[in-house]
Amino acid sequence: MNKLQKEVERRRTFAIISHPDAGKTTLTEKLLLFGGAIHLAGAVKAKKSTRGATSDWMAVERERGISVTSSVMKFDYNGHEINLLDTPGHQDFSEDTYRVLTAVDSVLMVIDSAKGVEMQTRKLMEVCRMRNTPIMTFINKLDRDGQEPIELLDDIETNLGIECAPLTWPVGMGKGFKGVYDLRGDELRFFVPDGQKSTRPTDVVHVKGLDDPQLDELLGRDAADLRQDAELLAGAGHPFDLERYLAAKQTPVFFGSAINNFGVQELLDTFVELAPPPQPREAETAKGTRLVSPLEPDFSGVVFKIQANMDPAHRDRIAFLRIVSGQFQKGMRVRHHRIGKDMQIANATIFMAHDRSGVEEAWPGDIIGVHNHGTIKIGDTFSIKEPLKFTGIPSFAPEHFRRVRLRDPMRAKQLEKGLLQLCEEGAVQVFRPLRTNDYLLGAVGPLQFEITMARLKDEYNVEAGYEPVDISGTRWIVGGRDAKKFIAENGRDIATDIDGDMVYLVSNPWRLERLLETYDDIVLQTIKEHK
Numbered sequence: 001m002n003k004l005q006k007e008v009e010r011r012r013t014f015a016i017i018s019h020p021d022a023g024k025t026t027l028t029e030k031l032l033l034f035g036g037a038i039h040l041a042g043a044v045k046a047k048k049s050t051r052g053a054t055s056d057w058m059a060v061e062r063e064r065g066i067s068v069t070s071s072v073m074k075f076d077y078n079g080h081e082i083n084l085l086d087t088p089g090h091q092d093f094s095e096d097t098y099r100v101l102t103a104v105d106s107v108l109m110v111i112d113s114a115k116g117v118e119m120q121t122r123k124l125m126e127v128c129r130m131r132n133t134p135i136m137t138f139i140n141k142l143d144r145d146g147q148e149p150i151e152l153l154d155d156i157e158t159n160l161g162i163e164c165a166p167l168t169w170p171v172g173m174g175k176g177f178k179g180v181y182d183l184r185g186d187e188l189r190f191f192v193p194d195g196q197k198s199t200r201p202t203d204v205v206h207v208k209g210l211d212d213p214q215l216d217e218l219l220g221r222d223a224a225d226l227r228q229d230a231e232l233l234a235g236a237g238h239p240f241d242l243e244r245y246l247a248a249k250q251t252p253v254f255f256g257s258a259i260n261n262f263g264v265q266e267l268l269d270t271f272v273e274l275a276p277p278p279q280p281r282e283a284e285t286a287k288g289t290r291l292v293s294p295l296e297p298d299f300s301g302v303v304f305k306i307q308a309n310m311d312p313a314h315r316d317r318i319a320f321l322r323i324v325s326g327q328f329q330k331g332m333r334v335r336h337h338r339i340g341k342d343m344q345i346a347n348a349t350i351f352m353a354h355d356r357s358g359v360e361e362a363w364p365g366d367i368i369g370v371h372n373h374g375t376i377k378i379g380d381t382f383s384i385k386e387p388l389k390f391t392g393i394p395s396f397a398p399e400h401f402r403r404v405r406l407r408d409p410m411r412a413k414q415l416e417k418g419l420l421q422l423c424e425e426g427a428v429q430v431f432r433p434l435r436t437n438d439y440l441l442g443a444v445g446p447l448q449f450e451i452t453m454a455r456l457k458d459e460y461n462v463e464a465g466y467e468p469v470d471i472s473g474t475r476w477i478v479g480g481r482d483a484k485k486f487i488a489e490n491g492r493d494i495a496t497d498i499d500g501d502m503v504y505l506v507s508n509p510w511r512l513e514r515l516l517e518t519y520d521d522i523v524l525q526t527i528k529e530h531k
């Protein structure tokens, strides 16, 4: 095995998806503890609220105590290099959250055992489905009363459309939570609240399967329940199947309690064992599309996120680039294909859990930060020889809309420039209605509007505000015989996006449905590839 193969093989690049408050931060922290990346529980949370920031829009973040500038945490575990990409999830939920999922090879889904599948998880799952991203599931907070485990699996199967293969099974819950039974290894793991000393001689007991009478001694009446559940699972459940997991048809499920650090190590061990290493990615080339393998020696990478003002002193922007193939070396000259220029990546940054540091070398699956002086857009591809354009980093139809109000009409040019750049960076989407001179802003999460205004003021010296508009969604008009007629007859509700592509502005979903009956040969989409 050559060095490139070895480096690819040992890498795991993933993100955690969950609904706010399910325990993503807590779990992240425990994972980082195992990786030795942090030494203190609470460090991730603390970082959220005490991070120093001077620019205005980071003040927005500080006021709300949330992290807009989430990034990448790198740590190693048992010889594996792990890149954990953060998915902003509270009020800072944005298109970035979706785009991060297009840059990972697998995800870990956290579900609150009392709440089951929630709205944001469902949305994020849709993005995972676009690329058939493998998903491992952690059902959290078993130390609290929640739904029956069987019900939770049923909830995941029906609401997320993926079969569940439990690898552990809980014994009791809430005050009566005794631990989990490892269905693959036939081991009973007793629950010990974090920070408390165990009074048992051993916390992990190997048994000879579920019929082992030792279980009755160890669990009392719970043993019968465990056997009953196992019987139900044998009848109605799905046995674990690696191929189905890797094809995103099945999710292995673990039960535990993140805050008690219970069930987390098993999850991490299984994750590094089963989760896929860096995967090939589709690219458009001069000769049509092809899959670029991570094992190709020539470096290539794709930009999936741009972050402004991570270093307020320099007012810089950092493009996050996911390495797709080959080795990256400091000082390397790469081709920026969209603008047709070579550039040297002299001071790329690699993201560590505790800080950022300069990169000497990096490998497929790694994320590097490249300084961006306004020439890098989301979806841009860098490579060495062959001209490539990676696909699969789309724009997502916004769900929130505002109309921009410029306070000083003399600043119109600046406003246009600012909005254009912020749009290219993926901070917000900008639409121009065909019939008016308005600027409409669209975002996946409403906080983006505040950020946009603060950045317009901060970086472009433009004072602007915004007002509500009666729009609830957009559809890109991508084709069909009726498209022309549709655009001509519904001009009032049509706008162009940053690339000049036509967009239908949905103010009333029922009206849209009726229109689709009238113009039946039309293709509308809620996602669009970056150009």
Ligand code: GDP
Binding pocket: 018, 019, 020, 021, 022, 023, 024, 025, 026, 027, 140, 141, 142, 143, 144, 256, 257, 258, 259, 260
């Ligand atoms: P996030 O919003 O998904 O990042 O969730 P957090 O990690 O911030 O957790 C939300 C809340 O749930 C916090 O108050 C945590 O202390 C709590 N929490 C996390 N894991 C557990 C758990 O295993 N058991 C219990 N009882 N609470 C938990």
